Amino acid sequence: MPSPRVSRFFDQVDQAEFAFCRMINSSLRFRPVTMLFQVVSRLGDGWLWYALILSLPLMYPDEGLAIALLMTGAGLTCTLTYKCLKRTLVRERPFISFPVIHCGTPPLDRYSFPSGHTLHAVCFTTVLALTLPALALVVLPFTLAVAASRVVLGLHYPSDVLAGALVGGVMGVVWVALGAGPLLAWFGTVAAG
Template structure:
């Protein structure tokens, strides 16, 4: 079976690569790399797991409902993400674009879609529905995380955009099904 790859459409892939290269230019500043790498590492998942475990204690019934929804959506998202990532098998910009280096350790081999962004958007949607006041915390973090993945040379802009769309879609579907 041939794989549907984003680079199968040259003009689109060229623009995606061009924007990725341009955004990666911010990585020439050490402080930018340090800050964005820290944000990216926080987005690896462990903080979200702590949030899921802590919600029932701090939020009582609504916290438990929020945590359960986050856990279910997280598992569905992870499964979907792994299937798509292996099917598309798009090399990361740091491996495919000359002059773009990985400024942070990638968790796996392929770039499409961004799992960090996918999960962060999904969890931010869910948290915002249950606790709107937390939007001022979770959404700036999620935006910075998405930005970090491109600047650090780990993703193309389209990886992040599609990851965000999948995350938002799955969170939205969860409110219709659960």
């Protein structure tokens, strides 16, 4: 249960973001927009990232396995972090707080702060940007679409998405700083030996 102070803060922020959320969410009137963001959201559940992680060793034989392991560790840390934050901060999703905002796809859990989809997408893209920059440029449009989908589908406030992006970016940098050197060195030694 969040403190009364946290609840009051989120109530104020929710009210401030309501009009923008409603405007963005109104694009669901257009079936192609709904379908596009539903697909992006579903792929952002993890499916695209799992496929990418599994394919890295095939695409990049020298460093792919090390980067795949790095992304796996970062992803697990992201999951633990956002679940802990959601349970602690307990911010209701926009479509729950404001019934005029339509839910474009079923959420994976009840609470909205921070956006776990955005957190993972930005973390993985950050890891790639620091290890395989060309591949990061390829996935960047998907990452931006995932972030946008969260507000369009009525699942998150913009501040949820921003918080997820900040936390994910920091986690990606930390994982690369702490793990990339040792993993790449170890796999380089194994490959050479």
